[in-house]
Amino acid sequence: MIDRDALLAWTFPDIEQIYSEDDTIRYALAVGMGADPVDERELRFVSEIGGPPLVLPTMAVILGYPGSWMADPATGIDFAQIVHGEEEIVIHRPLAPMGCIVARHRVVDVTDKGENRGAIITYDKELFDKNGGDLLATVRHTTFARGDGGFSGKVSQSLKMDPQVAEGTAERSAIRRRTLPTIPQQALLYRLCADRNPLHASPKAARSAGFDRPILHGLCTFGIACRAILADWCDYDPNRLGSLSARFSAPLLPGESLQFTSWASGRNIEFEAIEQVSGRRVLTLGRAQVEGHF
Secondary structure, three states, X not given: OOOHHHHHOOOOOOEEEEEOHHHHHHHHHHOOOOOOOOOHHHHHHHOOXXXXXXXXXXXXXXXXXXXXXXXXXXXXXXXXHEEEEEEEEEEOOOOOOOEEEEEEEEEEEEEEXXXXXXXXXXXXXXXXXXXOOOEEEEEEEEEEEOOOOOOOOOOOOOOOOOOOOOOOOOOOOOOEEEEEEOOXXXXXXXXXXXXXXXXXXXXXXHHHOOOOXXXXXXXXXXXXXXXXXXXXXXXXXXXXXXXXXXXXXXXXOOOOEEEEEEEEEOOEEEEEEEEOXXXXXXXXXXXXXXXOOO
């Protein structure tokens, strides 16, 4: 059973990671960049020909990965029942195509939704440049622990991450639409970047978690969303993206396609993504901050 105070006090060691241009290219390929092998704008992210590769801002989510720390029995979390809930990144300085970072993590919130309703665990990661000490990115990761509600005896009145609440966005005229496919081995490719959770590779593990077959990492769909925003609003310039966030409302299966709808809302971009065939809403409440003219 979860002990909220123990999770809030959970100690993470600083993680130092050296990454190369090959790692940068591998991440871009893992989220589908380069799907059009003659699109020079995409090739800048997946090739060193003509200069260092460009870096997708969402690469910040895989750098300094803390491992499957929620699988530690001391957390009290039913690891087989967790799913990714929400993700947010804020880019303070553009990531270099190669370098050394230091990552610092901390649990910032643990919310009890009640028995049979699960729990919400939110933790932050700050990425620093090892050499200069500059803060590069802040990443907020929210996990829905489906099997762990009722640990506190108190039920949160917050609607955050409540699966029973409708997750619609306000009615607005869509500005841009884009469909991005995934390939059947997408999850197997993405897991080479960081997350080796068997949910995304083992049919047996997927079935034990209630899925018919392995599902795609939420963070892979998040990277695909970054591709859509860069293509539609940033002219493929990663330095124009200041922040990106989204809720993972339904799983995507490798081989399915995401249809993005995005629109301007003041100085922000809002978006959602549905699975093209079924209409299943995969990403909702998407928001991005973009510099420059739309």
